[in-house]
Amino acid sequence: MLPKKIDAGVLGTGFYVPDRVLTNSDLEKMVDTSDAWIVERTGIHERRLAPDETPVSELAFQAAKRALADAGTSPEELDLIIVATLTADCVCPSAASILQDRLGAKHAAAFDLSAACSGFVYASSVAAQFIATGVYRRILVIGAETLSKYVDWEDRNTCVLFGDGAGAAVYGPVEEGYGIRAFDLGSDGSGADLLGIPASGSRHMITEEIIRQRLNRIHMAGQEVFRFAVRAMPATLLRSLERAGLSPADIDWFIPHQANIRIIQAAAKRLAIPPEKFIINIGKYGNVSAASIPMALAEAAGEGRFHKGDIVALAGFGAGLTWASCIMKWAKED
Ligand code: UT7
Numbered sequence: 001m002l003p004k005k006i007d008a009g010v011l012g013t014g015f016y017v018p019d020r021v022l023t024n025s026d027l028e029k030m031v032d033t034s035d036a037w038i039v040e041r042t043g044i045h046e047r048r049l050a051p052d053e054t055p056v057s058e059l060a061f062q063a064a065k066r067a068l069a070d071a072g073t074s075p076e077e078l079d080l081i082i083v084a085t086l087t088a089d090c091v092c093p094s095a096a097s098i099l100q101d102r103l104g105a106k107h108a109a110a111f112d113l114s115a116a117c118s119g120f121v122y123a124s125s126v127a128a129q130f131i132a133t134g135v136y137r138r139i140l141v142i143g144a145e146t147l148s149k150y151v152d153w154e155d156r157n158t159c160v161l162f163g164d165g166a167g168a169a170v171y172g173p174v175e176e177g178y179g180i181r182a183f184d185l186g187s188d189g190s191g192a193d194l195l196g197i198p199a200s201g202s203r204h205m206i207t208e209e210i211i212r213q214r215l216n217r218i219h220m221a222g223q224e225v226f227r228f229a230v231r232a233m234p235a236t237l238l239r240s241l242e243r244a245g246l247s248p249a250d251i252d253w254f255i256p257h258q259a260n261i262r263i264i265q266a267a268a269k270r271l272a273i274p275p276e277k278f279i280i281n282i283g284k285y286g287n288v289s290a291a292s293i294p295m296a297l298a299e300a301a302g303e304g305r306f307h308k309g310d311i312v313a314l315a316g317f318g319a320g321l322t323w324a325s326c327i328m329k330w331a332k333e334d
Contacts, residue, residue, distance in 0.1 A: 008131035009179025009331035011073065011138075011172045013298035014066025016059055017048040017165040017285060024160070031156040038160045043261025047163030047286030049148045055089040057098040059166035059291075060144035064103060067140065067168035067298070078108040079136035082126060084119025084143045084290040086319070087150060088112055091201065095144065108140070116195075117257050117318025118185070119143055119290035120167070121326050124314075125183040127171040142168040143290035150197050152217035161259075162218065163286035167294025178309075178331035182243035184236045184324065191228065191321035194221045229259060229317050230266040236325040237271065237315045244327040248273050250311050253300065257316035258282035258292040267315075279305070289318065306330045 023046045024035035038044055050059060060083055068075060081103075083096040096110035115122040120143035127139040144166035151159045199206060199215035206216055233256060241247060248271045256264050261282055268275060279300045288295060293314050306312060308330055315325035 005132045006134055006173045007176055007179040008128040008171050009174035009328060010169045011332065012067050012069070012071025012170045013168065013294070013301045014063050014070055015165065015167040015295040015298035016062035016066065017295070018050040018054065018059070020049045020051070021046050022049050027160055030153060031159060033156045033160055041262070042161060043282050044160065044286045045283045048165055050146045050164040054146070056085055056087050056144045056146045056166070057089050057095045057102065059146065059164065060095060060099050060142045060168070061102045063144065063166035063168040063298070064099065064140055064142060067170050071170035071172070073138055073170050075103040075105040076107060077138045078105040078140050080127070080130060080139045081105060081108050081110040082113050082123040082139065082141050084113045084115065084123040084141070085145055086114060086116050086119070086197070086289060087146045099142070105140070115322045115324065116320055117259065117287070117289045117292065118316040118320070118322040118324035120294045121183065121314050121316050121324035122185055122322070124169070124171065124180065124326060125185060125324070128180045128183070131171060131173055137172055139171045140168060141171060142166060143292070143294040145289045145291045147218070147289055150200070150216070150218050152214050155217070157222055158218050158220050161287045163288050165285055165288045165291045165295050167291050167296070167298045169294055169297065174331035178329045181327045181329055182240045183326035184239040184243070186236065186323045188321045194224050194228070194321065195219070195319040226260065226263065228321055229263045232317045232321070232323040233257070233263065233267045233315050234270040236317070236323045237313060240313070240325040240327045246311065246327060251277060251313045252310040253277055253279055253306060253312045255279045255293055255296045255300070255312065255314045257318065258285070258296060259287045292316070304334070306332070307334055308332065
């Protein structure tokens with residue numbers, strides 16, 4: 001028999017971005033673009049770039065240390081580490097296993113989760129299941145990316161969008177009625193070709209021809225993904241809200257995936273959520289895929305914006321295609 005359901009919530013958060021800033025005016029010197037175009041069409045002013053020699057597990061490590069300190073949790077207490085990423089250190093082993101060793105999390109299981117920009121919300125829902133059943137009590141969930149290593153720096157359609165960084169949350173049992181109240185996950189693989197890195201796995205081995213065609217770089221059908229995103233993000237959020245017995249008006253804070261300010265504004269209009277309830281940091285960091293939502297969550301939590309009992313909603317979408325949302329009742333004391 002499974003034990004009684006235990007509510008799972010955030011015990012601590014942390015985020016990390018590399019020091020190097022790439023501004024829109026830097027990009028003007030690299031491709032045919034302008035600061036005005038990038039700001040108007042995306043809302044992005046600058047993004048962070050990891051050094052060439054820095055793997056994603058290092059960004060994850062820095063964010064993890066901060067989240068563990070915030071949660072008052074030692075690495076030895078961790079039962080599980082999940083890293084949501086599409087830019088792991090290598091195809092095998094997982095970034096989570098490398099991170100587990102780096103942290104000295106001797107008792108933790110570890111795996112990566114691949115759901116692109118929806119990855120952190122997917123991973124949070126996985127963590128909630130282990131906690132709900134009483135199987136695990138301390139789970140570190142991280143979204144971390146080094147997208148700059150996969151960007152085609154000659155393609156102005158994509159190179160202006162992405163950045164590097166990591167955001168982390170420690171999940172554990174919380175007071176009854178708090179923590180994750182509901183979530184919604186989904187996928188439509190018929191859109192797999194719209195966004196991805198075509199030659200990064202077992203379909204195409206890397207050859208000189210693949211490199212010449214730049215198939216080992218990010219490819220995106222921007223307008224199609226845009227159209228998908230403006231439908232998918234509000235739809236998934238409404239499903240999560242319904243499962244939680246709530247409506248958009250009950251949301252205190254909404255953290256959308258930070259892909260494009262126009263997608264966020266379209267969601268705001270469709271859901272009638274006032275702009276002051278949105279947590280937005282796309283201007284500083286660009287689109288950091290799986291790291292976008294946890295970075296925004298950790299930054300806002302660090303600024304003391306959330307209070308116990310606040311309804312915090314997360315919603316993301318991305319390659320796959322995938323989408324995910326969850327509704328939390330903030331459990332952490334101020
Ligand atoms: O997190 C993963 C999910 N990804 C997303 O959500 C991305 C979704 N898509 C988007 O955010 C937008 O489609 C983009 C920001 C990628 C592009 O914006 P857009 O308004 O859809 O532009 P567009 O692709 O329709 O291009 C309009 C024009 C084109 O020129 P012409 O053909 O009208 O002469 C592009 O070549 O803008 C041009 N363009 C640029 N111009 C200056 C495209 N990129 C740039 C650029 N600088 N960086």
